[in-house]
Amino acid sequence: MCQADDSGNGNSRALALDLARAEADLYFKHGDAQDSKAGIVLGFSAALVALGGGQDPNVVEQLGRLLAFLSGLLAFWAIFPRDFAVVSAHYWREQIDSGGEKVRRRVTRDYLAAASKNKAATDDKAVPLKASMIVLFISILAFALPAAYAFWPVVGE
DSSP, X not given: OOOOOSSOSSHHHHHHHHHHHHHHHHHHHHHXXXXXXXXXXXXXXXXXXXXXXXXXXXXXXXXXXXXXXXXXXXXXXXXXXXXXXXXXXXXXXXXXXXXXXXXXXXXXXHHHHHHHHHHHHHHHHHHHHHHHHHHHHHHHHHHHHXXXXXXXXXXXX
């Protein structure tokens, strides 16, 4: 990575381009990580819905299954495709070599716009992802509490 200086010889502009590129890529990778987390929550929710409840489920266990289903829907919403901005490196590579400083500024502007769009997309994914995790936790509690109560020693017997 370049070092910025005040001499005006282009190093600070190159640094700005590197930082804009890194920020755009960071948010793109963050969106991928959110999709992975949402996929895990979706799979676990599906397992709870399919396997939870046993032979004769009580009201709390049925509520747990319903919450697991809701968690799965929220996780699916978080995974649902969103537009992530990607800057075409192939196009700009040729332009930068021949176009000089004006083209570098346009590339930097494109990367900053991509970073802004990708940040908005990851922020949009974060809300349903966090909600699905919270609802899944409550669902797990709904399954665990009746089971724990059944094995809890009764005082005085």
